[in-house]
Amino acid sequence: MCGIAGILNFNGERADPALLQRMSEMIHHRGPDDSGIFASGPAGLAHTRLSIIDRAGGRQPMHDAEKTLWITFSGEIFNYRELRRELIAKGYRFTTQSDTEVVMHLYREKGDECVRDFNGQWAFAIWDERRQRLFLSRDRVGVRPLFYTLSDQALVFGSEIKAVFAHPGIRRKIDLQALDQVFTFWSTVSPKTIFKGIFELPPGHSMVVEAGRVRSGAYWHLRSGSPLAVASEEESAGVLLDLLRDATSLRLRSEAPAGLYLSGGLDSAVIAALARQHLAPSPLKTFSIAFEDPEFDEGPSQGEVSRFFGTDHTEFRCSDRDIARAFPEVIWHAETPLLRTAPAPLFLLSQLVRDRGYKVALTGEGADEILGGYDIFKEVKIRKFCGVRPSSTIRPLLLKRLYPYQPNLRTQPESYLRHFFASKPEDLGSPFFSHLPRWRMTAGLKRFFSDGVRSELMNHDALHDVESMLPTEFYRWDDFSRAQYLETTILLPGYILSSQGDRMSMAHSVEVRHPFLDHRIIEFAAGIPPRLKMKTLIEKYILKKSAGHLLPGSFKRRPKRPYRAPEARSIFGNGGAWPQDREMSEFLGERRIQKTGLFDRLAVQRLFEKIKSGKAIGMRDNMAFTAIWSTELLVDQFVENYRGVSAHSIH
Numbered sequence: 001m002c003g004i005a006g007i008l009n010f011n012g013e014r015a016d017p018a019l020l021q022r023m024s025e026m027i028h029h030r031g032p033d034d035s036g037i038f039a040s041g042p043a044g045l046a047h048t049r050l051s052i053i054d055r056a057g058g059r060q061p062m063h064d065a066e067k068t069l070w071i072t073f074s075g076e077i078f079n080y081r082e083l084r085r086e087l088i089a090k091g092y093r094f095t096t097q098s099d100t101e102v103v104m105h106l107y108r109e110k111g112d113e114c115v116r117d118f119n120g121q122w123a124f125a126i127w128d129e130r131r132q133r134l135f136l137s138r139d140r141v142g143v144r145p146l147f148y149t150l151s152d153q154a155l156v157f158g159s160e161i162k163a164v165f166a167h168p169g170i171r172r173k174i175d176l177q178a179l180d181q182v183f184t185f186w187s188t189v190s191p192k193t194i195f196k197g198i199f200e201l202p203p204g205h206s207m208v209v210e211a212g213r214v215r216s217g218a219y220w221h222l223r224s225g226s227p228l229a230v231a232s233e234e235e236s237a238g239v240l241l242d243l244l245r246d247a248t249s250l251r252l253r254s255e256a257p258a259g260l261y262l263s264g265g266l267d268s269a270v271i272a273a274l275a276r277q278h279l280a281p282s283p284l285k286t287f288s289i290a291f292e293d294p295e296f297d298e299g300p301s302q303g304e305v306s307r308f309f310g311t312d313h314t315e316f317r318c319s320d321r322d323i324a325r326a327f328p329e330v331i332w333h334a335e336t337p338l339l340r341t342a343p344a345p346l347f348l349l350s351q352l353v354r355d356r357g358y359k360v361a362l363t364g365e366g367a368d369e370i371l372g373g374y375d376i377f378k379e380v381k382i383r384k385f386c387g388v389r390p391s392s393t394i395r396p397l398l399l400k401r402l403y404p405y406q407p408n409l410r411t412q413p414e415s416y417l418r419h420f421f422a423s424k425p426e427d428l429g430s431p432f433f434s435h436l437p438r439w440r441m442t443a444g445l446k447r448f449f450s451d452g453v454r455s456e457l458m459n460h461d462a463l464h465d466v467e468s469m470l471p472t473e474f475y476r477w478d479d480f481s482r483a484q485y486l487e488t489t490i491l492l493p494g495y496i497l498s499s500q501g502d503r504m505s506m507a508h509s510v511e512v513r514h515p516f517l518d519h520r521i522i523e524f525a526a527g528i529p530p531r532l533k534m535k536t537l538i539e540k541y542i543l544k545k546s547a548g549h550l551l552p553g554s555f556k557r558r559p560k561r562p563y564r565a566p567e568a569r570s571i572f573g574n575g576g577a578w579p580q581d582r583e584m585s586e587f588l589g590e591r592r593i594q595k596t597g598l599f600d601r602l603a604v605q606r607l608f609e610k611i612k613s614g615k616a617i618g619m620r621d622n623m624a625f626t627a628i629w630s631t632e633l634l635v636d637q638f639v640e641n642y643r644g645v646s647a648h649s650i651h
Contacts, residue, residue: 002060003030003048003506004072004146005158006125007167008134008209013153015044023166024048026644027159029333030074030506036061038070043127043134045072046163050509052076052256052359058098065093068130069108073100074159075122075144076513078250083117107135112206115219119250119518123159123201134209140220140519141366142190142203142493145502149198155209160503161198161335165644171197172639174598174631176456177465182337183627184443184462187494189469194336194634203493220519221471222488223526236528237546240521244547247518248274251362258360259285259353261512262313263563264301266540266555267364267373271515273550275362276309286311287353287361289318289345296564308552316352318345320570327571328633333507334499335638337631339442339623342565347504354508361505365496366516369488370525372480372533373540373560376487380434380479381534431475432463434483439463445624448599448607466490480530500563567622568611571629587632596635599628 005023007015020037024046028035031048038045038061047060061072077083080099083106088094092105099120106114107126112135121143126135136157138146147164148157158164165172175196178188188194190202201207204220248271252258260275262268276284286306290299299315306313323344330344331337353361368374427433449457466486474482497514505512515521525533528542535541539560548555586592588608593601611617611625637643 002050002072002074003027003159003163004074004123004125005046005163005166006072006127006134006156007044008127008155009042009153010155010212011153013042015039015042017044019167020044020046022644023158023163026162026166029509030159032509034059038063038072038127040070040127040129041132043070043129043132045070045125045127047072050359050506050511052254052511057096058100060100062096062098062100062104064104064108065095068128069104070127070129071100071104071107071124073103073122073124075120075124075139076251076253076511077102077118077120077122078253078518079117079119081253112208113219115206119520121513121517125157131210135206136201136209137206137219138201138203140204141222141488141497141517141522143497143502143514143517145498146201147193147198148201148207150214155214161193161195162638162644164198165638165642172642173197174635174639176453177460177462179337179453179598179631180446180457180460181462181465182339183445183449184439185466185490185494186339186442187490187499188336189462189465189490190493192465195638203489222485222522223473233532233542233545236532237542239524240528240542241546243518243521243524244270244515245274245277247515247521248362249278250518251513251515252278254360256359257285257357258362258513259287259356259358260311261349261361261363262286262288262302262305262311263364264288264298264305265364265561266543266551266558267367267516269305269364269551269555270367270543270547271362271364272305272309272311273547274515276311284309284311285356285358286313287349287356287358288313288315289349290315291318291345291566292320293566296566298561298563301558304552304554314352314356316345316349318348318565320566322348323566323570327630328637329507330504331630331633332637333503334630335503335634336499337627337634338499339445339627339630340565341567341570341626342563343500343504345565346500347507350505350508350510353505353510359509360511360513362513362515363501364516365501365512365514366492366522367540367543368560368562369484369492369496370516370522371528371540371543372484372530373543374487374562375539375560376434376438377480377483377534378537378539379437380483381537383437384428384433384479431467431470431482432486434479435486441620442623444620445627448603448624448628450597450600452597453599478530480534568617568625571611571625587629587636592632596632598631598635604628 017037017039024035028048031050033051034049036047045061061070063070077099080102083102087105094101115137121139123138123144123146145159147161149164149170156164156167173196178192178194181188191199193200204218205216206219207216260272288302291297323341326344326347330347427436501512532542588604590601593599593604
């Protein structure tokens, strides 16, 4: 995994090598092993390298023998060996053993369609010198990031927004509509980012810049509800396990040692079982996070898995103060407001992984989205069950089966649960039926917006932003499949794989790989009927059927427990004593809140004092505090006191 950046001038100016160097320096953490730049006429490419495959010969930007194609590539093409053999059979000659050269030659062979052959996670740019053509692409589900800005004068792109901001002509300003999206969905909706005029290339998309024209489009679509060729439960389970075995073995291809993030749950345990089979007799190295509070700690489950598979295990014990201290740097790397502190422990874990000499780690991410593991999928079944008979007093009792890791919610009376998980008649026909309770709760945070922000957003509806990106067939799918689509296209790339994933791991130069997100598995899972993904209320039934025999017996009974971390308490400490009161007062004080103008200063002060005094707060207050603090940190770091060069506008 690496960092990439580049520029294509439309005004005839030559690409500036010094600017390319500054851009690469801003993302040095993504590739500390080497760096390089290429500049020719209006085009320039920059690269920072994290050497994992062909560590001796994979320097970038890389060129072909005629120096007509130049590439800067971030990611891994896991099936590069197979593709390399096919290209050699067609007469192509290779000078390296890297997957980067495979990408370059396959582009020459198939053009823009080359990406359809890749099994991997990537973001890359190819400059075709002969045709004066720039081709950019991003992997199917958005594991690897790629940002850009476009003006009459230039296209500027990079793996992170801070590389784009290294260009002296780019403004740094918060996009209020994007902020509205974050305060609804936990993330922006692609192609928007939190910064005005800065966009991300959506997952599964490529972009071509040629003859002054820019066009982008999808080369891959997530499909749900498609018919499954394998009909029986047993056959489906068998095919799924075979695919998982192959996906895991492909993602263990590395010249650098590979470890595994062990959460203590089903998904990472399945990957541990398959990785151990592949690596035997060599031991499997595993890493995990433990918390002081048993509400968040999964240490016992992680230990059980480690002992069962005999892994060489390292546990990182994360304290509340660790989270508080790391959070400002977490925002610098996330480049977006956060509604949860959960990325901070993962940021610290990746630091430990790198300190132990590991550059590669596998995870179980993606299984919940594609195989029906989240409580929101149970929730949609129960809410629909209740909604069709709203007078029933028995059906709402099923709501107590939801979110077992949130005891306060489960002890609420039936009337509260009925209100919280409301299934109004008008909601039953909504395309967003599955997510309305969650999005409405999150949107409640907007009560902290200032009058000025409210006025600016008066005619903006974040739900319309999502509705405009839905495929036409979405409206023909069942509620379960719709819920999966929304999770996989919004929360997964926007938050799970980004704020909790790539941005936290690559902050310390650790590449994370996701076997469950192999596109073959995603496409196969799309055709598995919902009744096999969630049988009654048994989540990920088909995965348990497929791989349950590989795991400790307790996993057959263990309910889903998502990864969470301490929230406001971690910032203020036990008893409400903030160890760095002056710093916190600066970011949530009246003077600063009024200066930035994003939030209502009195509402923020009331929330601040409530939490600081140690009074009990609920989920919404926790989210509000984290969201406001992270937004103010973001403004300070990127708008007011940016570490890069000073800006003047080209927009």
